[in-house]
Amino acid sequence: MQEWDVIVIGAGAAGLFCAIEAGKRRRKVLVIEHADRVGKKIAISGGGRCNFTNTSVSPDNFVSRNPHFCKSALARYTPADFISLVEKHGIAYHEKKLGQLFCDGSSQQIIDMLLRECHDAAVEIRCGCEVRQVDRHEPSAERSFMLQTNQGTFHSSSVVIATGGLSIAPLGATDFGYRIARQFGLRIEETRAGLVPLTLPAQIQKQLAALSGVSIDALVTCPESPSFRENILITHRGLSGPAILQVSNYWRPGESISINLLPDEDVMEVISAARIIECDLAPGSAPSATKTGGHSSRIELVNLLSRYLPRRFAQAWCDLYGASRPLKQYNGKELQEIADNIHRLQLTPAGTEGFRKAEVTVGGVSTAELSSQTMEARRVPGLYFIGEVVDVTGQLGGYNFQWAWASAFAAGQVV
Numbered sequence: 001m002q003e004w005d006v007i008v009i010g011a012g013a014a015g016l017f018c019a020i021e022a023g024k025r026r027r028k029v030l031v032i033e034h035a036d037r038v039g040k041k042i043a044i045s046g047g048g049r050c051n052f053t054n055t056s057v058s059p060d061n062f063v064s065r066n067p068h069f070c071k072s073a074l075a076r077y078t079p080a081d082f083i084s085l086v087e088k089h090g091i092a093y094h095e096k097k098l099g100q101l102f103c104d105g106s107s108q109q110i111i112d113m114l115l116r117e118c119h120d121a122a123v124e125i126r127c128g129c130e131v132r133q134v135d136r137h138e139p140s141a142e143r144s145f146m147l148q149t150n151q152g153t154f155h156s157s158s159v160v161i162a163t164g165g166l167s168i169a170p171l172g173a174t175d176f177g178y179r180i181a182r183q184f185g186l187r188i189e190e191t192r193a194g195l196v197p198l199t200l201p202a203q204i205q206k207q208l209a210a211l212s213g214v215s216i217d218a219l220v221t222c223p224e225s226p227s228f229r230e231n232i233l234i235t236h237r238g239l240s241g242p243a244i245l246q247v248s249n250y251w252r253p254g255e256s257i258s259i260n261l262l263p264d265e266d267v268m269e270v271i272s273a274a275r276i277i278e279c280d281l282a283p284g285s286a287p288s289a290t291k292t293g294g295h296s297s298r299i300e301l302v303n304l305l306s307r308y309l310p311r312r313f314a315q316a317w318c319d320l321y322g323a324s325r326p327l328k329q330y331n332g333k334e335l336q337e338i339a340d341n342i343h344r345l346q347l348t349p350a351g352t353e354g355f356r357k358a359e360v361t362v363g364g365v366s367t368a369e370l371s372s373q374t375m376e377a378r379r380v381p382g383l384y385f386i387g388e389v390v391d392v393t394g395q396l397g398g399y400n401f402q403w404a405w406a407s408a409f410a411a412g413q414v415v
Contacts, residue, residue, distance in 0.1 A: 003143055004030045006415045007156040009131055009176070011038035013404035014387025015162030016114040021412020023121025030154065031118070031125045032147075038125060039111040040171045041164065045401070050107035052086065053079040053405070054398035055099035060226075062403065063249050063393045065189050069367035070392050070403065073375070077409035079402055089113045100397045126151060134159065134180055136380070144382055158415040160375075160384040162408070165361025166191060167388070173355065177365065177389035184380045187366040189391040193358035194249045197240035198257070198349040205238060207320055212236045214310050218243055219260035225250035229263060234313075238349065245396050248352060249362055259345040261317075262308055267339040274304055275327050300324045301338065317341075360400055364391040375411040384411045 006022045008015045011033035023029045031038075042050060054061070057079055059071050083101070086093060091113060092104035103109050118125060133148040143155035163177040178188050200208070211234045220243040221227040233241030247257055302324035305314035318324040321341050330338070355361070365385045369377055375390070377383045386407040394400035 002152055002154045004028050004154060004156040006030070006158045006160065007032060007145070007147060007154055008160040008162055009147075010162035010164060010387075011035075011125060011127070012041055012162060012164055012387065013039070013114075013401055014164075014408040015160070016118060016408075017405055018160050018162060018384075018386055018408035018412040018415070019123045019125075020114065020117045020121050021409055022415050023118065023123040025413075027415065029121070029123045030156070031123060032129045032131060032149065032154075033125065033127045034130045034174075034176075035172050036127055038127065039107075039114065041168060042111050043107050044168075044171070045107055046102050048107055049102040049105070050110045051096075051100050051102050051398040051401065052093075052110055053082050053101050053402045055079055055095065055101065057399060057402050061395045061397075061399045063194070063362055063395075064367060064391050066367045066391075069370075069372050070406075072372045073406040073410040074402070077406040079398075081409075082402070082405050085117075086110075086113070089116070098397055131176070134183070136184070136383075158382045158384065160386060160411055160415060161365075161389055162386050164388040165364060166355040167193065167195075167358040167361045169355050177385065180383075181365045181369075181377075181385065181389075184377065184383060186369040186377060186379070189363040189366050191361050191363035193352045193355050194362035194393050195245045195359035195396055196248045196355075196357055197235060197238060197353040198244055198248060198251065199238035199351050199353065200347065201350045204320070204347065208234055208316055209236065211312055211316055214313050215241060216261060216309060216313060217263075219263040220244060220247050220257060222247050222251045222257045223255050224252075232259065237353065239347075242396055245359070249360075249393060249395060251349065251352075253351065254348070256346045256348045259347065260343045261345060262342055265308060267342045268335065270308070271304070271327060271335055271338070274299055298326050298328075300326050301330070305342075359396070360393050361388055362393045364389050364393075367391050373410065374414045375407055376414070384415060386411050 005027040006029045008019045008031045011031050019029045019031045059067055062070050091109045093101050096102050130150045131147055135146045137144050143157055145156050145159045147154045161177045161180055166173050214234045215231045218232045219227050219229045225247050228243045228246040230242035232239055232243050302314050302318045375384045375386050387404045392403055394403050
């Protein structure tokens with residue numbers, strides 16, 4: 001009989017970190033991973049450099065049915081705590097933007113760091129180990145959980161589910177964590193793809209097809225989201241880029257997203273200024289060079305927009321909302337519509353690229369079922385859920401890693 005104090009299922013960021021913390025308390029810990037190696041998702045994160053945390057983390061950076069649930073864990077294990085661990089292992093890092101911290105080298109440095117910490121804490125890791133069944137005996141039993149696997153039957157006092165969500169299916173993501181939660185009668189909040197590109201209706205996509213690869217600095221929002229000011233990227237299937245990925249955490253099918261294509265400009269002022277120049281250039285006038293700036297007196301809308309947006313995009317936008325004409329041919333109502341469609345471009349996505357392309361899973365094990373202090377299931381003593389499998393999802397920028405570290409730390413202190 002193989003007996004353990006703690007069995008952690010899932011050797012990703014949360015699973016390994018929880019095992020380390022439990023091992024430090026001299027608990028006998030086993031980590032089970034169904035894949036052939038640990039940390040597959042860590043390895044590809046941050047473009048291969050692992051955006052391991054963010055310098056500024058607050059509950060506002062997370063999506064959950066209960067936005068207060070994450071506060072306790074985040075307060076008890078902060079970005080500064082993880083940065084100290086990174087520095088202890090001599091890993092060089094840098095801040096890219098908006099507080100996002102990346103390894104100077106590669107994501108493998110974080111994986112190696114976690115493995116060294118596991119070794120020092122006497123944590124055993126078994127890869128290629130598939131859990132076929134999880135049973136629970138009487139809670140009073142010393143080893144109340146029994147796991148049947150392809151490598152034998154294991155018994156433990158505590159089981160930690162750190163199997164992640166449904167995102168990035170090609171890496172081996174499964175619904176295992178949700179199945180275990182349901183087995184023990186725990187509620188699951190609806191799951192959907194998060195931090196994921198959005199697709200567009202066929203007609204609009206056809207008109208934008210030639211723009212694949214064009215990137216624009218924009219301000220994006222949807223009905224339930226904050227505003228995100230970052231780049232959007234036009235793809236052969238729809239929209240991607242940081243701003244789109246951010247808003248996808250909040251977007252629901254059927255809703256429109258609003259895009260401000262020129263957040264630093266007032267389009268009506270830009271057009272009015274251009275029209276004034278045209279009036280000054282009317283026959284018989286003698287405008288100064290500084291006033292005209294050398295602009296054509298018959299400037300068309302597409303040419304004006306091309307000063308602020310990529311020309312290919314400006315042309316496609318004009319095709320979507322009426323052919324370009326000289327500015328003087330537009331009346332006041334038409335100009336206002338132009339400004340509105342630049343500052344509040346409304347698009348209704350057809351859907352998302354799904355879990356195959358999603359970086360995270362929104363939703364998961366209901367926080368109402370768990371202790372915010374320990375991540376333990378309230379109705380199933382000894383059973384814990386941490387990381388992405390829980391209904392706490394971070395925005396883009398290192399927040400999901402920080403939730404992994406924080407929730408794992410909380411569980412690791414008590415399992």
